[in-house]
Amino acid sequence: MTAPETASIPLSGGQRWRAFWVCVSVAALTILDLSKVNVALPSIEKALGAQSTELQLVVSGYVLCFGLALVPFGRLGDQRSRKTLFVIGLSLFTLTSIVCALAPTVEVLLIARLIQGVAAGIQMPQVIGTIQQLFVGAERGRAFGLFGATIGIATAFGPTLGGLMIAVGGPTDGWRYIFWMNVPLCLLVLVGVLALLPRTRKRAPGKVQLDPVGVLLFGLTVIALMFPFLFTTGSPDDDPRRWWTLTLFAVFAAAFVWWERQYSDAGKSPLIPLSLFGISSYRNGTLIVSAYFTAIPAMFLLTTLFLQLGVGLEPVYAGMVSIGFAVLSAASAWVGGNLVSRLGRPLVVWGLGIVLFSTAALTVVAYLLPVEIVAYAMAAVMAVAGLGAGLVVAPNQTLTLADIPTREGGLAGSVGQLGQRIGTAVGTAVALSLFYAAIYRDDSETHSLDVYHQAYAYGMVAVGVFLGLAFLLGVVDLGARRRARSGDAEADLTPEI
Secondary structure, three states, X not given: OOOOOOOOOOOOHHHHHHHHHHHHHHHHHHHXXXXXXXXXXXXXXXXXXXXXXXXXXXXXHHHHHHHHHHHHHHHHHHHOOXXXXXXXXXXXXXXXXXXXXXXXXXXHHHHHHHHHHHHHHHHHHHHHHHHHHHOOHHHHHHHHHHHHHHHHHHHHHHHHHHHHHHHHHHHHHHHHHHHHOHHHHHHHHHHHHHHHOOOOOOOOOOOOOOOHHHHHHHHHHHHHHHHHHHOOOOOOOOOHHHHHHHHHHHHHHHHHHHHXXXXXXXXXXXXOOHHHHHOHHHHHHHHHHHHHHHHHHHHHHHHHHHHHHHHOOOHHHHHHOOHHHHHHHHHHHHHHHHHHHHHOHHHHHHHHHHHHHHHHHHHXXXXXXXXXXXXXXXXXXXXXXXXXXXXXXXHHHHHHHOOOOHHHHHHXXXXXXXXXXXXXXXXXXXXXXXXXXXXXXXXXXXXXXXXXXXXXXXXXXXXXXXXXHHHHHHHHHHHHHHHHHHHHHHHHHOOOO
């Protein structure tokens, strides 16, 4: 296997870090739209008369299109100008935000959200690929530490910002402010992209190789996998026949793998070089972060819904419960980014253990404490979870891409992001379906707090299972790394004959 490239873009330290913060700002915008819209779902339901499936698609449809765009545009960014793709993605994101803010019906909102997801998918691979090219060694660890801190803040502050916009704009149209706020932010970041972002590569001669058959099979595979989860709401009206699309997923996935191997054997550039998954650090890191993101967005959404619907908090206050998570995850991500080169995978395993413990504690606190203080207690537990979360995302990102050539940084990062987006869609759908299934089983017109206790507990069981899977994967990877180091040490001690 070719050794990973280590050369960074030849810029001064100040230029690299200015470009880095532009990239991070782009990532924060796309992640904010994953979390801040969650808190607006009850308001959108009232304003536009949206049904549960439509509300699910407002969130998960964005995630689906985000995921579909990641890999093709990750490949395109590796071959052509990332800066151009930043401009295209940001411009499209701005326009669709305006359409979302003005949407007269839920159908218009859904279409705009789907296109907005594509815009997010155009941008995110360029963020990872550019950071991979800008920095090397310990400096790359610090950069991914700051990147993880920013993502943690964006994820956790999203509900608070969403709730604040609803408080400012009112319960009927406040949700529109959530999309309006994107417009000046996108324009500001767009200026930064044009002024501060360097050209990351020269235009390569020849045509762009995007593997069109691979793109088609990849798209069909992702849609077949995510479709049944997108239409899972927990309602008795859910059509059980949707699960048959998982059979199509297996067929399309097998066809995609076969085609990519044939395409690669013919000497062409496949959409996803399967050799990437032969690198254990990359494979294991991608699996860990996919399982992790199957749990965390669902945890935020369930907690927000429980506090709004069960406890009766206003959206802005329900969103503020995650502030402690944001602050401590940012701090621990910075620390983790600086320590990962010395401590490695154990740092991630410890972080996962802390988050897993906090998930169980959130459920217990929700059950046992009275409504007058439960939000404060849940905020304290969320802060502890944030301490662990910062030790997961940034260090894992560094470990995952450590052995990847920089020329494939955008593609490798986009595959990891795809795992996160699929995980988000699947985890959110599973948790929401369990949450609402408990509510639908209650025949009373006004649901009691006990019903919401049960709904929250059922959803958090799914969160705990996915986090437990991430923890187990981390332990397995840790064991494999230790065995590999032990084998290398024994080989060094073996005398040559």
